[in-house]
Amino acid sequence: MEKKPRNPVWSRDELILALDLYVRTSGNPTGQDFEAVDEVSAILNKLHRIMGNATGETLRNRNGVYLKVMNFRSSDPHYLDQGKVG
Secondary structure, three states, X not given: OOOOOOOOOOOHHHHHHHHHHHHHOOOOOOHHHHHHHHHHHHHHHHHHHHXXXXXXXOOOOHXXXXXXXXXXXXXXHHHHOOXXXX
8 A cells, every 4th residue: 555645844934824824813713714724725735836846635735724723722822821731
């Protein structure tokens, strides 16, 4: 069985766009904000295409972008001060 290649590590620019989404949605991009997740996903995929990188259905898709945005919670003092964990 052939292994699928892994997606590349997130670049600094990609992380900045994901963090911007986290801040714009107050750390909770759900519901209507999923449109914003889709927009960031589209931007990131367009950047990869422009740079000549191979793209696939899992590269910076909605789920991947949402997960990365939610990973910022683990170091968000406002979230952690509520007694919650990342």
